Amino acid sequence: MMNVAEILDECLARLRRGETVGDCLARYPDQAAELAPMLEAAAQLRGLAAHRLSPAQRLAGQMVLRAALARRTSRRSAADWLFRPVQWMGRPALAAAVALCLFVVLSVGAVAASRPGDLTYSVRVMVERAPLLVIFDADARASAELYLAERRLADVQQALQHSRSADATALRALIRSAEAAAGAAGGLAEAERLQVAARIEEHVTQLERLAATVGEPAAARSLVETARQARAIAVQLRAEKPPALDPQRPAPTETAVPSFTPTSALTATPQPEATATLTPETTPVRSHGSPVPQPSRDATTTRRPDLRPRQTEPRPPVSSVTPLQPGAPITPTIRPTHMMPTPSATRRVGPTAVPQPATVAPQPTAEPPPGIATRRPEPTAGPPATAQPRPTEGPGDPGGRPPDITPGPPPEPRPTRRGG
Amino acid sequence: MPTPITDDQVISLVPRCQRGDQAAVETLYMLYADRIYRYLLARVGDAEQAADLTTEVFVRMIERLPGFWLNRQRPAASFSAWLYRIAGNLAVDYHRRRERLEHVSLEAEPTLPATDPDPDVVAEHHESAQRLAQALQALSEDQRLVIIGKFVEEMSNSEVAAWLGKTEGAVKSLQHRALQALGRLLRITEGI
Numbered sequence: 001m002m003n004v005a006e007i008l009d010e011c012l013a014r015l016r017r018g019e020t021v022g023d024c025l026a027r028y029p030d031q032a033a034e035l036a037p038m039l040e041a042a043a044q045l046r047g048l049a050a051h052r053l054s055p056a057q058r059l060a061g062q063m064v065l066r067a068a069l070a071r072r073t074s075r076r077s078a079a080d081w082l083f084r085p086v087q088w089m090g091r092p093a094l095a096a097a098v099a100l101c102l103f104v105v106l107s108v109g110a111v112a113a114s115r116p117g118d119l120t121y122s123v124r125v126m127v128e129r130a131p132l133l134v135i136f137d138a139d140a141r142a143s144a145e146l147y148l149a150e151r152r153l154a155d156v157q158q159a160l161q162h163s164r165s166a167d168a169t170a171l172r173a174l175i176r177s178a179e180a181a182a183g184a185a186g187g188l189a190e191a192e193r194l195q196v197a198a199r200i201e202e203h204v205t206q207l208e209r210l211a212a213t214v215g216e217p218a219a220a221r222s223l224v225e226t227a228r229q230a231r232a233i234a235v236q237l238r239a240e241k242p243p244a245l246d247p248q249r250p251a252p253t254e255t256a257v258p259s260f261t262p263t264s265a266l267t268a269t270p271q272p273e274a275t276a277t278l279t280p281e282t283t284p285v286r287s288h289g290s291p292v293p294q295p296s297r298d299a300t301t302t303r304r305p306d307l308r309p310r311q312t313e314p315r316p317p318v319s320s321v322t323p324l325q326p327g328a329p330i331t332p333t334i335r336p337t338h339m340m341p342t343p344s345a346t347r348r349v350g351p352t353a354v355p356q357p358a359t360v361a362p363q364p365t366a367e368p369p370p371g372i373a374t375r376r377p378e379p380t381a382g383p384p385a386t387a388q389p390r391p392t393e394g395p396g397d398p399g400g401r402p403p404d405i406t407p408g409p410p411p412e413p414r415p416t417r418r419g420g
Numbered sequence: 421m422p423t424p425i426t427d428d429q430v431i432s433l434v435p436r437c438q439r440g441d442q443a444a445v446e447t448l449y450m451l452y453a454d455r456i457y458r459y460l461l462a463r464v465g466d467a468e469q470a471a472d473l474t475t476e477v478f479v480r481m482i483e484r485l486p487g488f489w490l491n492r493q494r495p496a497a498s499f500s501a502w503l504y505r506i507a508g509n510l511a512v513d514y515h516r517r518r519e520r521l522e523h524v525s526l527e528a529e530p531t532l533p534a535t536d537p538d539p540d541v542v543a544e545h546h547e548s549a550q551r552l553a554q555a556l557q558a559l560s561e562d563q564r565l566v567i568i569g570k571f572v573e574e575m576s577n578s579e580v581a582a583w584l585g586k587t588e589g590a591v592k593s594l595q596h597r598a599l600q601a602l603g604r605l606l607r608i609t610e611g612i
Contacts, residue, residue: 005596016574037603044552044606045571048462052454053471061453061475065445068479073440 007031011039015046116159116167125152125173138184139192145181146199149174153203156223160210166219171226178203178230182237193237200234422573425451430495438485449478452500456507458572463511463564465553473514477507497583508561515557555605563598566591 002010011024021039025032053061111127114120128148135141152174159167178200185196204227211223429451436444456477461470481503491498556564562584569580570591577588577595584591 005592008596008599009592012570037607038599039603041552041555041599041602041606042567042571044548045462045567045602046574048458048572049574051458051461051467053457053474057471057474058450058453061471061478062446062449064475065449065478065482066442068482069440069442069445072482 004031004034008035008038011035012042015039015043115162116155116170117163117165121155121167122169125169132180138187142181142184142188142192142196145177145184146196149177149181149200149203152177153206156207157210160214160219164214164216164219166210166214166216166222166226168222171222174203175226175229175233178233182233185237186240193240197234197237200230200237204231204234422455424579425496425500427495430490430499431492434485434488434490434495434499437482438488445478445482448481452503453478455573456503459504459507459568460511461549462556462568462572463508463553464514465549465551469514473507473510476510477503480506480510494582494585497585500583501585504565508564551606551609554609555602558605559598559601562586563594563601566594567598567602570595 007028011028014024014027015021021036021043024039025036028035111120111124114124128151132141132144132148135144152170155170156166156174159165159170181196181200185193188196207223207227207230211220211227214220214223433444433448433451437448453474457470457474460473460477461467464470464473484506488499488502559567565584566580569575569583570577575583577591580586581588581591586594
């Protein structure tokens with residue numbers, strides 16, 4: 001026995017083959033009442049199958065489409081400039097960019113909503129510290145660190161409520177913030193420093209209260225240990241002395257004032273200095289601990305000690321040499337006899353250490369030819385040389401050899417000077 | 421029975437249309453115009469309105485084709501479904517506009533193509549098309565597409581199933597319920 005659906009399919013097939021609705025209903029008189037409206041509706045719909053657009057309507061449609069296509073082409077050429085990057089990237093790249101943005105947004109949301117114990121909580125702690133990188137004022141930095149410490153304390157409380165455990169990450173971050181706050185407060189005035197210490201002590205109190213109320217022994221131990229560390233930080237901060245000077249401020253100017261008192265540090269007597277290359281030259285040598293210059297023989301004239309008074313910036317005094325006041329007309333006792341400009345000093349200060357007259361005048365054993373040595377150095381104050389320097393090989397060699405241009409200094413004896 | 425449109429035709433024509441190829445657009449129009457016209461004729465019951473709306477469907481197709489993403493698994497079915505969706509939206513807009521225009525005169529009544537010169541027959545056709553369009557309005561879009569595919573486009577159950585992406589069983593069920601509802605509605609409007 002066929003059901004109505006099967007009979008309907010049968011009748012529809014017959015209608016397609018050309019039978020009429022009446023023929024079908026006559027075949028199934030029992031279902032005729034039910035089939036009749038459906039078959040009539042189908043026949044009515046089938047009547048639409050013969051309809052088509054007329055050639056005129058089709059042509060009119062084509063003309064409209066051509067105009068629409070031309071409009072789109074002109075619009076597209078302008079829009080291409082705007083959307084060319086998107087077209088160039090293509091759908092996969094665009095989808096990847098959208099997915100990346102979505103990932104970043106969701107990740108940021110997950111980090112921001114993380115709680116102690118979550119995988120992203122440590123990231124959140126780190127991210128929350130990021131603004132501190134641009135806080136350089138000590139007061140503001142201390143406040144920011146204390147704020148972070150309070151946030152970590154709130155996190156600890158939240159973790160205790162949810163899992164009955166003290167989150168180690170939050171406790172570590174709390175101590176770190178307390179230490180950083182104390183470090184920043186170290187450079188502040190005493191009142192501000194004590195305020196920071198008081199806030200850290202508040203944290204200690206809260207930690208101890210939490211430790212007393214939490215049931216878990218392990219959590220209580222962690223809280224007590226953290227409270228102990230925080231208390232130590234607060235105690236140390238209270239005990240700190242105010243800084244003598246702000247390290248960021250410049251040093252007081254009075255420490256850099258030079259002394260007016262001339263000392264014996266620069267009382268070396270001028271030494272004769274020969275311009276001739278073959279003349280033994282005594283250069284002042286000042287040894288450490290003995291300010292008295294010692295004449296020495298040095299045939300080279302490449303470098304000379306610069307003994308001119310310097311009109312430069314004042315420098316902090318040192319133990320052995322007292323700088324002169326800038327512009328002070330102090331003449332050093334060392335006066336170059338030649339090749340140096342005379343200092344324009346108006347006041348001369350006598351040397352405090354007078355060099356002893358030389359007992360033995362340094363005399364070269366071999367005189368250079370007059371044509372070579374144009375000028376013999378005449379020491380204004382002869383050093384108390386104890387030994388006479390002697391060139392090992394004189395320029396006026398009897399053998400008639402030309403003098404050596406750079407005779408080496410004689411090793412011994414060196415003229416020494418004992419000055420008082 | 422109209423010649424079925426193959427996947428190869430759609431795969432060949434749609435990308436060219438997206439690039440603005442006029443010949444491809446006109447080829448697509450020739451393939452789909454009569455189908456869309458019959459669908460719209462069934463929906464609005466007026467030949468001139470259906471012809472105008474058919475043109476409008478293809479204008480919208482040109483405007484929206486650059487954003488159309490052809491499904492490479494079933495290209496012909498996906499493009500056809502997209503085109504019929506545009507036509508369905510236009511038919512809905514048409515009925516909304518018509519409802520707002522309450523003072524529709526007798527001369528402005530929808531008409532079917534007057535193939536029969538007899539005025540009585542023409543008037544009967546008008547009334548019949550109007551009732552059919554009103555009855556179709558009460559169906560769901562799936563039911564409408566199934567019975568239009570089956571009886572207007574003379575597709576088999578399997579072709580309708582492939583066109584709409586449904587099983588043949590689902591198509592039979594939709595067809596049965598659609599015919600029941602349509603027959604009942606037509607009887608009501610005819611006063612039987």
